Amino acid sequence: MIKLKDPFGGIILNVAFRALVPFTIVYGIYVLCLGEFSPGGGFQAGALLSVGVLLARLILGSDAKFNIAGQTSIVMAGLGTFLYAFTGWLTLFGGADYFLDYNYMPVHLEPAHEMHALAIFMIEIGVAICVMMTIINLLDSIVKMGDDDGRTE
Amino acid sequence: MRGLVAVILAVITATFCSVVPNLPAIGDANSAPNRHVTPTFIERSAEDTGSPNIVTGVIIDYRGFDTMWETSVMFLAGLTTVLILTRNPVGRRPEEENVAEAGTVIK
Numbered sequence: 001m002i003k004l005k006d007p008f009g010g011i012i013l014n015v016a017f018r019a020l021v022p023f024t025i026v027y028g029i030y031v032l033c034l035g036e037f038s039p040g041g042g043f044q045a046g047a048l049l050s051v052g053v054l055l056a057r058l059i060l061g062s063d064a065k066f067n068i069a070g071q072t073s074i075v076m077a078g079l080g081t082f083l084y085a086f087t088g089w090l091t092l093f094g095g096a097d098y099f100l101d102y103n104y105m106p107v108h109l110e111p112a113h114e115m116h117a118l119a120i121f122m123i124e125i126g127v128a129i130c131v132m133m134t135i136i137n138l139l140d141s142i143v144k145m146g147d148d149d150g151r152t153e
Numbered sequence: 154m155r156g157l158v159a160v161i162l163a164v165i166t167a168t169f170c171s172v173v174p175n176l177p178a179i180g181d182a183n184s185a186p187n188r189h190v191t192p193t194f195i196e197r198s199a200e201d202t203g204s205p206n207i208v209t210g211v212i213i214d215y216r217g218f219d220t221m222w223e224t225s226v227m228f229l230a231g232l233t234t235v236l237i238l239t240r241n242p243v244g245r246r247p248e249e250e251n252v253a254e255a256g257t258v259i260k
Binding site for chain 1: 203204208221224227231
């Protein structure tokens with residue numbers, strides 16, 4: 001059973017995907033930041049970022065730099081969801097009558113579009129973190145079924 | 154009981170299938186959803202939300218509350234999958250033999 005603690009694959013995976021990982025992560029961040037202006041956004045960026053992290057783990061095992069696994073990813077997924085709701089609360093603190101009314105972000109920017117842009121960007125970061133960590137979670141939990149004690153590390 | 158469920162499912166499926174010929178054609182400008190709020194979104198999206206991308210404007214700004222719970226549902230689905238698939242004994246119901254043993258202790 002695959003455990004993903006140890007690297008597997010050999011030289012082809014190692015050489016081919018090692019070059020792919022940084023570009024995948026950079027492209028994920030690009031899709032996240034340009035989601036407001038072009039097709040893309042939080043959900044797609046989260047999927048791309050999770051692919052980058054998982055590829056790094058396939059190549060290097062648990063020695064990978066961005067090795068987010070186990071309970072960390074569960075907590076981060078919750079934090080991503082919280083960031084979305086927190087943006088809604090920020091607008092309430094700014095004096096809005098309705099949840100997620102971006103005209104009342106507590107920072108003042110001219111014109112009002114800019115406050116919308118800031119809130120949309122915060123929300124997309126939250127969605128991207130949640131999607132990324134949830135996908136890592138799913139793979140982790142499926143893979144860990146093969147472990148003997150089944151505990152997260 | 155199982156036969157009744159099958160009949161109910163067959164009726165629902167037949168109803169859904171019978172509706173398909175009456176659906177509006179794809180891209181029909183006069184269909185009900187295209188006449189309701191869509192023109193407003195297309196006209197006012199850039200001005201209201203500040204986003205040149207209408208899709209982002211709709212899902213994050215006009216429908217922001219919906220997207221928030223969508224994200225929450227996805228987080229909870231992932232969390233539930235982890236809880237089901239992880240064989241962590243903490244918080245689990247006792248296995249069958251343990252239940253039997255506990256029963257004998259109570260007796």
